[in-house]
Amino acid sequence: MKMLKRSLEMVRPQFEKGGLLHKAYPLFEATENFFFGPSSRAAVAPFARDPLDLKRLMSMVIVALLPVVALAVYFFGLRVLAVILVSYAVGGVVEVVFAILRKEEINEGFLVTGLLFPLILPPGLPLWMVAVGVAFGVLVGKELFGGTGRNVFNPALVGRIFLALSYPAAMARDSWIKPAAEFPGRLLEYASVQTVDAVTSATPLGAARQGEMADLWSLLWGNVAGSIGETSALAIIAGGLLLIISRVASWRIVVGVLGSFLATEALLYMALGQSIPGPAWQLMAGGILFGAFFMATDPVTSPATSGGKWAYAVIIGVSTVLIRHLTGYVEGVMFAILLGNIAAPLLDAMALNLRLRRLANEG
Amino acid sequence: MKFRGGYSIAMAGCPAAEVEVAAMPRRLLLPLRTPTLYFSQLHVTDGQHVARGQVLARDAALHGVPLLAPCSGMVEIEALPGHLVLTSLHRCGIDDRHGLASDEPALAVDEPLHISREYGSSGMLRYKLLSLGAWQYMRDSLSGLVAAPFDVPQAVIVSVLNTEPFVARGDVQLSVDTPLAAKPGGVHHNMLTHFTRGLEHLQSLLEYQPIYLVLPKGSSQLGEQVREAVRGYAFIKTVEIPQKYPLDNFAVLARALGLKLRGQAAVWGLRTEGVLAVDRALTVAQPVDRRLVAIGGPAVLEPRHVSLLPGYPLRELLKGRVDESRGPVRIISGGLLTGRAVGQWPLQGQDSEVGLDSETSGLTLVYEQKEREFLSFMRPGGDRRSYSRCFLSALRRPPPEGLTTGLRGERRACVTCGYCEELCPSGLMPHMIHKLLFQQELEEAARLRLDLCISCGLCSYVCPSKIELAEEFRRAREAFEEEQRAEQELKAGEAAE
Numbered sequence: 077m078k079m080l081k082r083s084l085e086m087v088r089p090q091f092e093k094g095g096l097l098h099k100a101y102p103l104f105e106a107t108e109n110f111f112f113g114p115s116s117r118a119a120v121a122p123f124a125r126d127p128l129d130l131k132r133l134m135s136m137v138i139v140a141l142l143p144v145v146a147l148a149v150y151f152f153g154l155r156v157l158a159v160i161l162v163s164y165a166v167g168g169v170v171e172v173v174f175a176i177l178r179k180e181e182i183n184e185g186f187l188v189t190g191l192l193f194p195l196i197l198p199p200g201l202p203l204w205m206v207a208v209g210v211a212f213g214v215l216v217g218k219e220l221f222g223g224t225g226r227n228v229f230n231p232a233l234v235g236r237i238f239l240a241l242s243y244p245a246a247m248a249r250d251s252w253i254k255p256a257a258e259f260p261g262r263l264l265e266y267a268s269v270q271t272v273d274a275v276t277s278a279t280p281l282g283a284a285r286q287g288e289m290a291d292l293w294s295l296l297w298g299n300v301a302g303s304i305g306e307t308s309a310l311a312i313i314a315g316g317l318l319l320i321i322s323r324v325a326s327w328r329i330v331v332g333v334l335g336s337f338l339a340t341e342a343l344l345y346m347a348l349g350q351s352i353p354g355p356a357w358q359l360m361a362g363g364i365l366f367g368a369f370f371m372a373t374d375p376v377t378s379p380a381t382s383g384g385k386w387a388y389a390v391i392i393g394v395s396t397v398l399i400r401h402l403t404g405y406v407e408g409v410m411f412a413i414l415l416g417n418i419a420a421p422l423l424d425a426m427a428l429n430l431r432l433r434r435l436a437n438e439g
Numbered sequence: 440m441k442f443r444g445g446y447s448i449a450m451a452g453c454p455a456a457e458v459e460v461a462a463m464p465r466r467l468l469l470p471l472r473t474p475t476l477y478f479s480q481l482h483v484t485d486g487q488h489v490a491r492g493q494v495l496a497r498d499a500a501l502h503g504v505p506l507l508a509p510c511s512g513m514v515e516i517e518a519l520p521g522h523l524v525l526t527s528l529h530r531c532g533i534d535d536r537h538g539l540a541s542d543e544p545a546l547a548v549d550e551p552l553h554i555s556r557e558y559g560s561s562g563m564l565r566y567k568l569l570s571l572g573a574w575q576y577m578r579d580s581l582s583g584l585v586a587a588p589f590d591v592p593q594a595v596i597v598s599v600l601n602t603e604p605f606v607a608r609g610d611v612q613l614s615v616d617t618p619l620a621a622k623p624g625g626v627h628h629n630m631l632t633h634f635t636r637g638l639e640h641l642q643s644l645l646e647y648q649p650i651y652l653v654l655p656k657g658s659s660q661l662g663e664q665v666r667e668a669v670r671g672y673a674f675i676k677t678v679e680i681p682q683k684y685p686l687d688n689f690a691v692l693a694r695a696l697g698l699k700l701r702g703q704a705a706v707w708g709l710r711t712e713g714v715l716a717v718d719r720a721l722t723v724a725q726p727v728d729r730r731l732v733a734i735g736g737p738a739v740l741e742p743r744h745v746s747l748l749p750g751y752p753l754r755e756l757l758k759g760r761v762d763e764s765r766g767p768v769r770i771i772s773g774g775l776l777t778g779r780a781v782g783q784w785p786l787q788g789q790d791s792e793v794g795l796d797s798e799t800s801g802l803t804l805v806y807e808q809k810e811r812e813f814l815s816f817m818r819p820g821g822d823r824r825s826y827s828r829c830f831l832s833a834l835r836r837p838p839p840e841g842l843t844t845g846l847r848g849e850r851r852a853c854v855t856c857g858y859c860e861e862l863c864p865s866g867l868m869p870h871m872i873h874k875l876l877f878q879q880e881l882e883e884a885a886r887l888r889l890d891l892c893i894s895c896g897l898c899s900y901v902c903p904s905k906i907e908l909a910e911e912f913r914r915a916r917e918a919f920e921e922e923q924r925a926e927q928e929l930k931a932g933e934a935a936e
Contacts, residue, residue: 077813109849110814111813111814112811112812112813112814112815113811113812113813113815113816113845113847114811114815114845114846114847114848114849115808115809115810115811115845116808116845116846116849116850117807117808117844117845117846118844118845118846120899120907120909120910121771121775121776121777121778121779121780121896121899121909121910122775122776122777122896122897122899122900122909123769123771123775123776123778123780123803123805123844124448124450124775124805124842124843124844124845124900125845125846125847125848125899125900125902125905126825126826126827126847126900126901126902126903127820127823127824127825127830127847128825128826128827128829128830128847128848128901128903129816129847129848129849129851129903129904129905130848130849130851130854130903130904131816131848131849132816132829132830132848132903133827133829133854133856133903135816135817136829181849181851183851183852184851185854222852223852224851224852224854225851225852225853225854225855225904226852321828321833322827322828322829322833323826323827323828323829323858324827324829324856326857375854375855375856375857376854376855378855380855380857380860380868380870380871381868382857424871428868428871428887431866431868432886432887432888435866435867435888435891438694438866438891
């Protein structure tokens with residue numbers, strides 16, 4: 077630790093004004109602040125502050141995603157790690173370049189985006205597509221809006237939608253990998269589309285349209301085909317609960333999305349005379365759980381007011397069902413969350429007016 | 440009563456209930472500026488001998504609130520910038536453990552005819568309070584400034600709570616048996632009598648306006664004893680509130696009581712020391728000279744309450760009380776969240792000679808942030824008390840934290856986590872106001888009721904992006920008020936033409 081401090085001090089002049097690498101100062105600063113907590117003091121009241129900072133907040137999301145990542149590696153093999161690595165590397169480069177261009181600090185937000193993005197991709201997707209997707213998502217979804225905190229859309233979703241529209245075959249049909257069935261899974265296997273024996277197997281939602289139903293236990297445990305992080309309901313719920321308990325994610329959004337999703341599914345189930353799988357099965361299949369816990373709860377792109385949050389959550393829950401059953405797409409969470417992101421500012425404005433009307437009678 | 444937000448910060452160094460009487464200093468340094476007063480009008484000359492209770496200066500802009508001599512002595516005007524220095528102090532009342540009231544002659548207060556003619560007997564009582572320095576405690580709940588003495592308020596709120604860490608608490612003020620002697624172990628019967636008599640005096644200032652007495656919710660010795668003491672007082676309405684910062688703020692209380700503050704008669708607010716001061720002034724015609732000051736915070740060796748005279752030199756007061764082992768210590772006059780920094784221990788240069796002003800009810804001492812912690816954000820944080828539950832401390836309740844002045848994070852853009860909104864006692868949305876102010880939309884921010892902000896500081900405290908919300912809002916409010924004033928003047932000017 078002392079050595080680290082000393083070596084940081086040694087290279088510091090290079091990054092400071094007049095130094096050779098002055099332009100890359102944000103990179104130095106980020107490295108230093110990663111290893112050593114800041115020493116800045118509160119200059120104005122209050123004279124002490126809560127220990128939570130953005131680094132910790134973002135780290136909590138990463139910790140919450142660890143069970144999901146672990147099970148993904150188990151089911152789909154070590155290639156998952158390669159996908160995550162590519163996503164972090166390319167996303168990180170974009171973030172650093174923009175921090176340098178904007179002369180701002182490197183923001184921790186990309187640590188979350190860089191991990192969320194690979195988890196919503198099919199496991200067999202070519203690595204160069206992962207790179208293109210994350211670059212597009214971070215660049216267009218976030219940096220062009222001004223960086224973390226100022227973006228309108230969830231950057232990971234922007235990247236995924238870009239890929240889905242540009243390479244529909246690779247994103248839907250060609251890249252699903254059949255999950256490992258028996259212990260020890262693919263923990264020691266680099267399973268790509270070329271090497272795995274059962275290359276493609278439709279996702280549960282796709283198969284259900286053909287009348288094949290995955291059983292509920294597989295959906296819960298996760299040994300079904302699907303995006304890297306969406307298959308195991310168990311891991312998602314475990315991580316998601318951690319986010320809610322630690323107050324990082326808004327419980328209103330999660331309850332709202334899942335509640336409205338279940339209600340609408342139940343209505344449709346009864347209206348269609350039970351010809352579609354029931355609400356519980358629908359909840360476990362596809363990306364609704366992952367979307368509700370990890371994507372919709374992004375504080376930046378969801379509404380700020382609690383009234384707005386409820387409305388936003390219902391929009392996502394209901395439109396996911398509608399897209400799943402009434403359009404050509406088998407999965408609708410992605411578009412539903414994007415729809416919610418679009419509506420968020422409007423919902424906030426409406427909730428705000430209500431709040432102001434209440435406050436007007438006070439004070 | 441319905442409250443929003445609020446949060447109690449668990450900081451180490453809560454002052455014990457015991458009261459220590461500070462030794463008589465060699466000289467008193469009376470600041471001419473306090474957080475809300477400026478004694479600009481001097482009533483003494485250099486070298487003049489003054490008696491205890493004599494007017495030294497007045498705040499000409501604020502109802503002529505006087506600065507009284509806490510003790511007889513000789514005035515030095517030029518000795519210290521911004522202060523009146525009192526030397527050759529007479530050892531008044533320091534060794535006198537039997538109370539001041541009986542031994543000392545009542546101060547004669549002149550009775551201006553026009554006041555009694557204009558405002559009647561209640562006006563005379565108020566004038567007496569003003570002259571004896573007791574009116575200083577009566578606050579307008581909207582502005583936090585000293586209330587206008589001859590107004591008719593719509594209600595008076597009396598609070599025995601003081602939730603900010605750390606200022607002198609009501610239960611301690613009621614536990615001393617005279618203003619001088621310490622007596623730990625619950626509310627003292629004697630003081631309780633003073634308190635209830637103060638409330639009676641308070642009622643004689645009013646016509647039919649209610650007095651709300653604010654007590655802590657749940658069973659507490661303080662609550663029970665005070666409730667018992669005021670039983671049968673029809674003019675007092677007791678209300679119970681949770682002991683959460685800053686729910687004892689008068690503006691918050693007034694709103695929770697459904698009292699309108701804007702465009703209506705004022706709501707006055709008074710704390711325990713104020714009621715005791717009223718009693719002292721109107722029962723025995725004595726000025727309030729001693730103050731109870733809480734000295735607390737992680738950097739205090741023995742956190743406790745100290746009884747002292749205003750103008751007590753800070754250096755003498757803190758000598759031997761500060762833990763110097765962890766480097767410099769920030770001295771905050773008042774509480775952690777709303778106080779102001781008055782210097783750094785060890786005191787040096789300009790700060791080295793300052794006196795406690797007559798409004799100080801607490802000194803909070805916090806270590807300055809020095810060390811950079813290795814991999815700070817990855818630590819489990821079993822000892823870090825946070826509003827969020829992102830640390831191990833969420834699983835077990837660790838003891839109050841030894842806070843430092845560190846920001847504990849880098850400044851970042853707002854991510855709309857919503858913590859500020861959850862804690863705001865005024866029901867505002869600080870994150871939204873912040874974004875509007877960032878875009879220079881002052882009018883829009885005012886539409887979000889920036890005027891309801893009470894500057895409690897919780898939003899700044901909890902913000903994970905370390906944005907100085909409270910400071911930003913304070914500045915914006917000033918700018919907006921300035922703008923409105925200019926507008927009104929312009930209109931008035933046009934009307935005159």
